[in-house]
Amino acid sequence: MSPSKAKPVRPEDIADAISIALLIEEKAGQIYHELALKNDPGPWREFWQSLAVDEAYHYHLWKEVHQKAIQGTLRHFIEDAAALSADLQKVAQTADDLIHKKELPSDPGNGLLMASGLEMLMVNPALAFLLSEVSPRKDGVTAEDLYSHHLHKFSDAFGHLATTHPEFRLIAKMIDSNWHNNRYIARQLDQIRILRGLIPICSGCKKIRNDEGFWEQVESYFDTALKAQFTHSLCPDCIARLYPDYKPFPDSET
Numbered sequence: 001m002s003p004s005k006a007k008p009v010r011p012e013d014i015a016d017a018i019s020i021a022l023l024i025e026e027k028a029g030q031i032y033h034e035l036a037l038k039n040d041p042g043p044w045r046e047f048w049q050s051l052a053v054d055e056a057y058h059y060h061l062w063k064e065v066h067q068k069a070i071q072g073t074l075r076h077f078i079e080d081a082a083a084l085s086a087d088l089q090k091v092a093q094t095a096d097d098l099i100h101k102k103e104l105p106s107d108p109g110n111g112l113l114m115a116s117g118l119e120m121l122m123v124n125p126a127l128a129f130l131l132s133e134v135s136p137r138k139d140g141v142t143a144e145d146l147y148s149h150h151l152h153k154f155s156d157a158f159g160h161l162a163t164t165h166p167e168f169r170l171i172a173k174m175i176d177s178n179w180h181n182n183r184y185i186a187r188q189l190d191q192i193r194i195l196r197g198l199i200p201i202c203s204g205c206k207k208i209r210n211d212e213g214f215w216e217q218v219e220s221y222f223d224t225a226l227k228a229q230f231t232h233s234l235c236p237d238c239i240a241r242l243y244p245d246y247k248p249f250p251d252s253e254t
Contacts, residue, residue: 013081015069020088021127022062027095028118029055031104035115038106047108047157051115054150061134061143074133075211077189078126091122109161109168116154116175123151123179129186144183151179 029052036048068074078084095118098104105111134143158172200209201218208221222228239246 009076009078009081011069011072011074013085014074014076014078015066017078017081017085017088018062018066018069018130020085020092021122022059022066024088024092024095024122025055025059025062027092027099029059031095031098031118032115034099034104035111038104038111039108044108047153048111051150051153054146054153057146058150061131061146064134065130068133074130075190076126076130076133077192084126087124088122091118094118108157109165112154112157112161112168113171116158116171119151119154120175120178123182125182125185125189128179128182129190132186148179151175 032048032052032055036045036052039045039048065074098114098118105114128144131143131147136142155172155175158168158175162169162172201207202209202215206218207215208218209215210221210224216224219230222230234242
């Protein structure tokens with residue numbers, strides 16, 4: 001019996017998953033706002049308020065991704081949108097429970113542990129890649145840059161508390177490492193997506209159409225997409241066509 005063929009992922013399935021990510025960003029902003037209110041005016045209140053502002057901006061980033069998904073123009077390597085939605089739904093439920101229980105911690109250490117756990121649930125290669133689909137700002141700052149800065153706030157805060165809680169230094173390193181590794185995995189999976197997919201190539205000049213709709217030389221396309229470099233030489237047929245008078249040296253007798 002032949003194995004069943006996987007169903008193609010529909011744009012609306014991806015859009016449904018991203019809509020859950022939007023909900024999570026909204027809930028995270030609410031949690032950080034309430035954590036800010038639990039702290040007296042000072043550095044920690046400002047820290048939580050800055051995270052709440054970040055989440056508001058993240059919401060707009062995911063709105064752009066969501067719009068592309070609805071339009072069917074979103075690049076992705078997601079093969080099981082239902083599984084991604086299920087994972088994100090668990091994160092959303094965790095955030096919802098934290099909001100409704102009204103038991104958010106007031107001390108910075110426990111607050112960081114709770115918040116970082118919520119953030120780490122959102123960091124996976126599929127979502128890291130989808131963020132790369134957001135257009136850079138006018139100043140060149142990308143969505144990945146903004147999210148990296150957001151997570152660095154957590155690692156810096158853990159590092160600040162590491163003087164009294166040495167184990168927090170390890171958590172800070174884990175946050176940075178997890179985000180870095182997931183971004184790397186996302187890029188590798190995108191390269192696999194390119195190699196497995198259909199590459200539009202001109203049957204005349206052999207140029208390749210890139211994701212922006214522009215036609216470019218084969219070498220340029222693969223250098224941009226896969227960082228692959230070419231070495232150039234001539235095959236025997238081209239040598240005969242271009243240099244008909246060229247006679248290769250006969251193999252030396254041994």
